[in-house]
Each structure stands twice: as structure tokens, then as C-alpha cells.
Amino acid sequence: NTHIAEVKAFNAESKKEVEAFRIKYLGKKGILNDFFASFKEVPNDQKKAFGQAVNALKNTAETKVAELKETLEGKQEEKGIYGDLSKPGEPIEIGARHPISIVKNQIIEIFSNIGFNVSEGPEMEDDWHNFTALNLPEYHPARDMQDTFFIQTDPDILLRTHTSSVQVRYMENNKPPIRTISPGRVFRNEAISSRSHCIFHQVEGLYIDKDVSFADLKQTLLYFTKQLFGKSKIRLRPSYFPFTEPSAEVDIYWGLETETDYRITKGTGWLEIMGCGMVDPNVLKNCDIDPTEYSGFAFGMGIERIAMLLHQIGDIRMFYENDLRFLEQFKSSF
Numbered sequence: 001n002t003h004i005a006e007v008k009a010f011n012a013e014s015k016k017e018v019e020a021f022r023i024k025y026l027g028k029k030g031i032l033n034d035f036f037a038s039f040k041e042v043p044n045d046q047k048k049a050f051g052q053a054v055n056a057l058k059n060t061a062e063t064k065v066a067e068l069k070e071t072l073e074g075k076q077e078e079k080g081i082y083g084d085l086s087k088p089g090e091p092i093e094i095g096a097r098h099p100i101s102i103v104k105n106q107i108i109e110i111f112s113n114i115g116f117n118v119s120e121g122p123e124m125e126d127d128w129h130n131f132t133a134l135n136l137p138e139y140h141p142a143r144d145m146q147d148t149f150f151i152q153t154d155p156d157i158l159l160r161t162h163t164s165s166v167q168v169r170y171m172e173n174n175k176p177p178i179r180t181i182s183p184g185r186v187f188r189n190e191a192i193s194s195r196s197h198c199i200f201h202q203v204e205g206l207y208i209d210k211d212v213s214f215a216d217l218k219q220t221l222l223y224f225t226k227q228l229f230g231k232s233k234i235r236l237r238p239s240y241f242p243f244t245e246p247s248a249e250v251d252i253y254w255g256l257e258t259e260t261d262y263r264i265t266k267g268t269g270w271l272e273i274m275g276c277g278m279v280d281p282n283v284l285k286n287c288d289i290d291p292t293e294y295s296g297f298a299f300g301m302g303i304e305r306i307a308m309l310l311h312q313i314g315d316i317r318m319f320y321e322n323d324l325r326f327l328e329q330f331k332s333s334f
């Protein structure tokens, strides 16, 4: 009976312990065989009770061994599927925002601080919004400046080549004063290299009100470059865009501190970061805004280029390869 109590109380953590227990009771030289061997020495009147007690012990021991084996195997299965459920949890990996999104959000923040809102439009555009309304009528030679992807055979439908199309839509639907920036993806049928890609991102800006001058444009650019780059040594080079007059290209002086600076600025320290100008009166007219009453400026920049400078990225293709070793470096809170 003491044996039965011991068997019932037994517990095991491992299969090894169960096996040792089985050998102790049920093995060839185990306790039970000893009992069976001593059976003949038991006085006849006690044989029945003795036999019953030994059989009860045998049954109890066998049941116990079977039970323990089953629960231990069950636990092992659980471990196989779920790991050790008593362990503390593994930390969850936190993702990173894409560098294009980070820089886009920074640009939006800077302009929203001076009263610009954000406007968006379709990536698939019609000819009017991407070209004609922007003072680029059919057969205008400047259309060739933007290598356009057309949608199958319909020459009226295309992938927008700039987000100036959003500015047209905005002017059509809103009356001045207008202060809006239009971030978005644009498409150009260009050869892919370390410096250019056929899909990239732009932020364009538009400011229309009474008495807006080129000086306002320049001050806005100085403010913007100071906020984003921490420095605002810029130069404006006369340029040409059909939708602005006069037009200029904006270069920022970045310096040549690193090899990447050298590569991105082609060894000059200067990098062209955007185009800009005073909105052409024809564009205002096309959007039902009276150019004798209102004037304005516009600008447009490529986000990739700016992100390359800010984050020292030497090849534009890195943005689209989804290589985690690249993306994980942008665990930023912006």
C-alpha cells in the first residue's frame, strides 16, 4: 500500500525519469517481480489478499507510466509548433518608412508651416491637364522634353510626366488666393541609370494671389532650402518652361565633403534641385483665372534627388529595389 501511494504521487519532467520509474517497478529486476517471486513464501491464507494487492500495484504502475508518457509527448509536440509557451515573447520587428515617404513628409511639413495645403490628382492623365492647359499645345516642340508614356493607342490618355497636372486641376476647382503643393508619382520614358529612373516622385508648388512677384518666389525657396537642408546657398539659373515666364532652375550648393557628394553633384558641389518661375498668363487664362488681376509662381522638384543628397544615396535605383538592408536604415519617426 505504501508502494501504491508512492506510484500515485510520482511525477516526471522527462522521458528519462519515466523510464527509470518503469524499470524500478515493472522491470525484470523490479519491485513487482520481487513480489511475484516471493508469492510462494506467503502463507496460504494470505495468498489471495497478497495477490490482489500486487496486481493492484502492477495496474497502477502501468497506468502511471502510460499517462506520463502521453503528457510528455504532448508537451513536446506543443514545443515543436509553438516553441516553449512559458518563455517571454520575442520582440516584434518594427518596419521603417520608405525614404521617399520620409522626405516627402518633410517637404509637406515645411510648406504647410507657411500656409500651403496638399493637393493630389490622378497618375493617369489626359492631354489637357498634363500639356495643353500648361501652354503646351499640340505639336509644341517642348513636348519632346518630357518623354511620355501613352496608354496603348489613345494619344489623349497618358501617364503624367509631372504633377503640374494637379496644379491645373486645382486652379480649375479653386479660386485665388491659392497656396498648394502637389506631391506624387510621375512617369517618363527615360533610360534607367544611377541618376534617373522612368518612375519617380515630385512635389510641385503653386502660389497665386494679387501682386505675387519673383522676389516672393526667391524668398520662399530660401526659406525652404534652409529648413530642409539646414543651409540655403542657392543660385537661380535662367531656364525655359512653357508654363512659366520667366523661368529658372534652382541649384543648391552642397559642397564636396563625401564621395557621394562628389558623385551626385558630378564633382561641382552644386546640384540642380528644382525648376520654377512665374506662372505664364496663358496658363492662368486656361484655368479661368484673370491674369490682369492675379499673378503667381510655381516650382517643381524631384523627391529622389533631394533624398539622395540628404541621405547620401549614390544610386537612384536603390529606392525601388526593396532591399531590406537599405530600407532598414530609415527607421525614423517622421
Ligand code: PHE
Binding pocket: 161, 162, 163, 164, 204, 241, 244, 247, 275, 276, 277, 298, 299, 300, 301
Ligand atoms: N513641371 C516641371 C518639371 O516637371 C517642373 C516645374 C514646375 C518647373 C513648376 C517650373 C515650374 O520638370
